[in-house]
Amino acid sequence: MSAHKTGLRIEGATENNLRDVDVMLSEGISAVVGASGSGKSSLVFDTLYREARHRFLATLQGAQGAVRAARVRAVHGLRPAVAVGQNVLNRNPRSTVATAVGVHPFLRVIYARFAVLRCPRCGEATETTSAEEQLALLRTAAATTPVEVVAPLVRGALGTHDRLLAGLAERFGASCVTVDEAPWSGAPLDPGLPHTVEVRVGTLAPADDARAARALLDAVAALGSVQVRFRTATGLRVLSRAPLCTSCGAALPSVRPQDFRADGPETAGYELAGLTLPAFLRLDVSRARAALAGTALPPQADNASRHVLRRLDALDALGLGYLTLDRSSPTLSRGEAQRLRIAVLLANDVEDLLHILDEPTIGLDPDQVRRLLGELGRLAGPVVLVEHDRTAVAGAERVVEIGPEAGSGGGRVVFEGTPEELWRADTVSGRWFSGRERLVPPAGAAADGSGARLTVRQAEAHNLTGFDCAFPIGALTVVTGPSGAGKSTLVREVLVASLEAGEPRGCAALEGPAIRALTVDQSPIGVNPRSNPATYTGLADRIRAVLAAATGVPAGTFSFNRSEGACPTCAGMGSVEVKLRFLPSEWVPCEACGGRRFGADVLAVRAELADGATYSVDGIYDLSVREALPLFSHDGRARRIIQALLDVGLGYLRLGQPSPTLSGGEAQRVKLAKQLAATKPAQLVYLDEPSTGLHPADVPRLAALLRGLTDRGSTVVVVEHNQDIAAMADWTVRIGPGSGPDGGRLLH
Ligand SMILES: [Zn+2]
Ligand SMILES: [Zn+2]
Incomplete structure (x- = not known):
């Protein structure tokens, strides 16, 4: 572990446009900055995260080689990594905030075991608890105020009950006996009417110990009552050791946690803080937290309750306290979905992970960014942010800037140091973050x-x-x-x-x-790897038309989405799926076409473009937007699309880059x-x-x-x-x- 204290060191990184990069990252929060296409993601995701996954998978049976090693000479201080990217939108319509952050299973346990149950016959609330749970609840309640322990003995039964009353008066004193909701006067009861009899077996004071509490509950049990009532100056709590209604004696349904998955009638009577589970889930995070924290539960519920509270705390700290627990995940914004994932990280017990976060500040105002940074600082293990937000970068311990330009003009470390030093540095980020250069x-x-x-x-x-x-x-x-x-x-x-x-x-x-x-x-x-910026913008149509005009080969041949053009082995995907046991499958490059997607005869066709050189179709898809511009100067429509991609700052993007790999x-x-x-x-x-x-x-x-x-x-x-x-x-x-x-x- 001591090796980790020296920080995270990358040596000789050469992924994509990186030029033999050596860089040191903090044990705390590091921010990696740089203009679009400069190589930030190549350093953080393609080098650091890839290498961490490669090393982790190498330790798993059957998964060796599933992820290739990163192109890097050495990474020191690396450990298992978890990444939260920007494409974390959850499209599962059944997913909610409660299920996505994992509070739902714990709430089901709490509701099934510790919720108050309303009798379906009379509506009276009963909590079914074990003797040990009753003992714990009694002691907790008596910690601050005296608690009267009452045993209900007769419920709406005809008779004089004179032998019972005499016995109770002798053992506990007549003043402790309650008949029909009133202190017993000592007078005989009318045998023709139904009666209710209770006895106060004693009072537990704050100074009393566990033995005194146990003696009181044992006295209740010895009277043959499966139920007990705790009465304080402020309230009454009714507990039962068997699933029987304390008021009318009806048998109560017993449920298991999994019964709460669906919103069925058998779980409708279960309440916590006066709320059924569906009603509880309609609360927002902040209110749900307050409701749960304000409910006295036996210590046996502590574990589940702590898991829920920790996750709700994390959501609140990330500025998501306003989300209702039943909010459907697909309706969350990208920033909300991403911070939900980060909340799960914050709530986890896992020690010493490398956390990689891609612009976690999306959609946050500066106050919210400062709170987020404070929370990220509590994570065990280094945190690496790919970030453009001024406030977030200012809150990091260490900043690395990659640049100076995009694509082949970038890939170098142009700054390494503290935010204060960056604010004074004469780099693009230094000038803009410090406000020396402004819009x-x-x-x-x-x-x-x-x-x-x-x-x-x-x-x-x-x-x-x-x-x-x-x-x-x-x-x-x-x-x-x-x-x-x-x-x-x-x-x-x-x-x-x-x-x-x-x-x-x-x-x-x-x-x-x-x-x-x-x-x-x-x-x-596009979620389909067959889609790319060229197909989406219509540029692919122009590329095919230009190639067809130059070669006389039908335009459809130049599409990897058609059988006449596609590589027959991978059907134009460029990669083939390798199924792994226990893990998501990995895609590896197709050996037949070398990942080029087209059939061999199509790849052999070359066309002369505006610069006088000849290109194969896959060679064109491999070009960046900037490189493609001069080659299509004779096709007005193609030129307009390429110029627009350049204008929006995507000059570094490859025309054939699969759409699912694009950031939001x-x-x-x-x-x-x-x-x-x-x-x-x-x-x-x-x-x-x-x-x-x-x-x-x-x-x-x-x-x-x-x-x-x-x-x-x-x-x-x-x-x-x-x-x-x-x-x-x-x-x-x-x-x-x-x-x-x-x-x-x-x-x-
Ligand atoms: Zn009842
Ligand atoms: Zn292929």
């Missing part, structure tokens, strides 16, 4: 909001409080506010949904022109590029956090693109935390002041 808002015809508008009346979807809100036509509107305040609800589920439906959605009315809306969000452009920000920028290359752009473009994954130095280009869209007449609505983007808005909508039920109001 100059691009020139353009800024709209003043006095012209035509789209006006939402009484926006009320989810937590929105029924306000009116205007969006000027042809202007750049930025919607800001804390995470969870209701920003994307307002734009996506009210404004855009109403425009798409042609009728009000989530609001009373939408006034203004019926314009066509387009969402440019961060959802994947990259997927969003590919969509934006498709829109920019379109001859008729949408009339309203909605972008969700477009600065995600952008180095501050890349933000001016984004700003220029947004302004370019309004210059072409589009109405642009952006949900954004980036202060530079917010500052260039023509019109600002602020939602808040807090998250969830504390948000949803229009502040400005």
